[in-house]
Amino acid sequence: MPGAEIDTEKQFLTATVENGQIHDLASFLNNTPETCFDYLFCESAVDYSDHFMMVYHLDSTKHRHQMVMKTKITDRENPSIDSMCNVWIGAEYHEREIFDLFGIKFNNHPDLRKIFLDNDWVGFPLRKDYTDPVNIVER
């Protein structure tokens, strides 16, 4: 994968790519027999204040190896990324959760709705700049 940044120092082998390449990388890792990453065991987002980081933890049930795939989302106003639902269907719920709590939109997601919070909930709780004077009291 051109432009991928590989880090072997971490707990899992980590590949970081540009936002637009992540879906290609995912299908490549899933479909290539040598990698065969068919099990997405965790999908999460991290808010680094100036950007979001999407983190995908992958496992292969054939080769029993793991790796992490990462990409940055720099647009905080209108963050969006390609959905992984057509690679791993299990991503559907994880992405709905991230959409709900981080406000990241997933392109081509079959059913992108809030999953935990009410439809009229304002704000995205897991963002670092989220404030809620009633429910979150800083001590």
Add this chain to the structure above:
Amino acid sequence: MTEETITGQLEEQEFSINMGPQHPSTHGVLRMILKLKGETVEEVKPQLGYIHRGIEKMCEKLTYAQTIHLTDRLDYMSAHILNEAVCLTVENALEVEIPEHIQYIRTIMDELNRIASHQLWWSAFGMDLGALTTFFYGLRDREKILDIFEETCGARLLLSYNVPGGLMFDIHPNFQKRVKEFITYFRKKLPEYDALLTGNPILQARTKGVGMLTREQAIAYGVSGPSGRGSGFSCDVRKHQPYSAYSKVGFKEILYNEGDSFARYKVRMDEMWESMSIIEQLIDNIPEGNHAVKMKAIIKLPAGEYYQRVEAARGEFGVFVVSDGNKMPYRMKFRSPNFSNLAAINTMASGQKIADLIAIGGSLDFVIPDMDR
């Protein structure tokens, strides 16, 4: 109108119905919107969030030692296993060597927790299908494990027995004796479970061939634990990424290839035997040692990312910690097994009857707080 035309009309109409949030068979507050055609389920849309407490957000304002007590409140039936997951993350990040004494006790407690969880599942599963008696049998035996927990940890359900670096205190002097008594007792009682429910023709008719999930679907949805293993998906973290004392014991990973509710039932029944055998291998060999490694009063993880996988009673539980070097995690994500298992319910229940949905839900063994977090 004749009876025939009425039935004909009902079959043609599609309608939506709410199941839950207060429904005995959802084992908590989960609402499922069912699209029905007659009695056949066309689509299941689960609505979550009734017990969403924002635990991941809360963890960002708590120290690592404090976050342990919130993990109990996820899958409360696997409280000890989830506590251990956080402790292992911290210990591995700080590269603390955990003595065998602690590892053995943790593993024994894990397995006791798993048996207690499966007992309650078995009790409730029978009850979901109309066999009320199972509930009394299961809870009678589960009580014995809870008594052992109470004696050693002071708590029966939300144990909070793990602390970073070891255990809160050493095992009670009676612990080994009582665990051995329990194993002897339960080895006699478990065949009763089979005699009472497993061979029952009603149970078999309602679970065999119901809620099919193929191995490929299980992997793609990330359905893990006994539910995944009932579809032949080898996903036991204890086997593939052993932690604590699991590398030191011999046990079988239970796999069934049928992929129906009965296969998931059988996996859990067999797992109770395996758990007892794991405990037996360890209980007499607990090495001498201290119950905790001395840790700093304020635990700070070096900046970086840490992930720990453990096998909870319902499947793979994961803790993902992003640290910025502070005493509180920058981000803490819990990968909960029930959340991923629920994702597959539409695939499993479409085309089945409403009553089958109850059996499927029971065979997936939902714990709602674990989904909602």
